[in-house]
Amino acid sequence: ETGVTQSPTHLIKTRGQQVTLRCSSQSGHNTVSWYQQALGQGPQFIFQYYREEENGRGNFPPRFSGLQFPNYSSELNVNALELDDSALYLCASSPTGEGYGYTFGSGTRLTVV
Amino acid sequence: QKEVEQDPGPLSVPEGAIVSLNCTYSNSAFQYFMWYRQYSRKGPELLMYTYSSGNKEDGRFTAQVDKSSKYISLFIRDSQPSDSATYLCATDTGRRALTFGSGTRLQVQP
Numbered sequence: 001e002t003g004v005t006q007s008p009t010h011l012i013k014t015r016g017q018q019v020t021l022r023c024s025s026q027s028g029h030n031t032v033s034w035y036q037q038a039l040g041q042g043p044q045f046i047f048q049y050y051r052e053e054e055n056g057r058g059n060f061p062p063r064f065s066g067l068q069f070p071n072y073s074s075e076l077n078v079n080a081l082e083l084d085d086s087a088l089y090l091c092a093s094s095p096t097g098e099g100y101g102y103t104f105g106s107g108t109r110l111t112v113v
Numbered sequence: 114q115k116e117v118e119q120d121p122g123p124l125s126v127p128e129g130a131i132v133s134l135n136c137t138y139s140n141s142a143f144q145y146f147m148w149y150r151q152y153s154r155k156g157p158e159l160l161m162y163t164y165s166s167g168n169k170e171d172g173r174f175t176a177q178v179d180k181s182s183k184y185i186s187l188f189i190r191d192s193q194p195s196d197s198a199t200y201l202c203a204t205d206t207g208r209r210a211l212t213f214g215s216g217t218r219l220q221v222q223p
Contacts, residue, residue, distance in 0.1 A: 004156070031209070033209070033210070033211075035211075040121070040215070040216075041215050041216070042117075042119070042201050042203075042213030042214050042215045042216050043157065043201075043211070043213050044213070045210040045211060045212070048209060048210065056209060056210050058210060090156050090157070092156075094209075102159070102211070103159075104149075104156035104157045104158070105156050106154070106155050106156045107155075107156050
């Protein structure tokens with residue numbers, strides 16, 4: 001299987017709710033990162049997982065959490081949604097973890113109302 | 114001040130023009146420099162990357178990095194309507210978290 005697949009494509013949630021976004025990476029891609037891209041902005045690093053352990057985190061509060069599974073899938077969970085969480089959430093995976101080696105998915109568009 | 118600054122555009126050019134896209138950065142620890150292209154409703158796609166200073170050419174695309182002035186450039190020769198997209202510069206300290214510019218929206222008019 002090639003490429004990075006994200007689901008769902010679009011999602012609408014109410015403020016205060018919780019959401020889980022999913023990502024399926026290429027076989028052999030042990031490193032997965034999640035990014036948040038607000039409208040008109042570049043992606044911002046949320047966190048990175050390597051072999052199911054978080055090994056790097058950006059400037060995001062603890063209500064953003066993640067999981068990585070042995071089958072190269074991963075999840076981003078966001079609790080207590082706020083209106084400012086409305087954004088495109090991107091998953092990126094890499095076989096090496098080097099910055100130039102990442103393949104991005106098409107993202108999940110989350111709207112919080 | 115953002116770590117990576119990029120003019121948001123939009124930049125509109127006629128087909129066949131040479132396009133110059135630029136970024137500046139503030140963190141001298143950045144080692145890898147990348148350019149991504151992002152079409153509407155899609156994720157970023159890596160176009161080119163360079164390590165440290167210098168030039169790199171790939172077909173119609175040339176990336177330049179000047180670490181002394183902390184300046185990153187992407188040149189597109191013979192621009193095509195299919196090049197219309199948002200172009201994102203990105204850097205990496207070597208610790209794998211990418212820092213992106215805000216993106217420049219490019220429109221190539223047929």
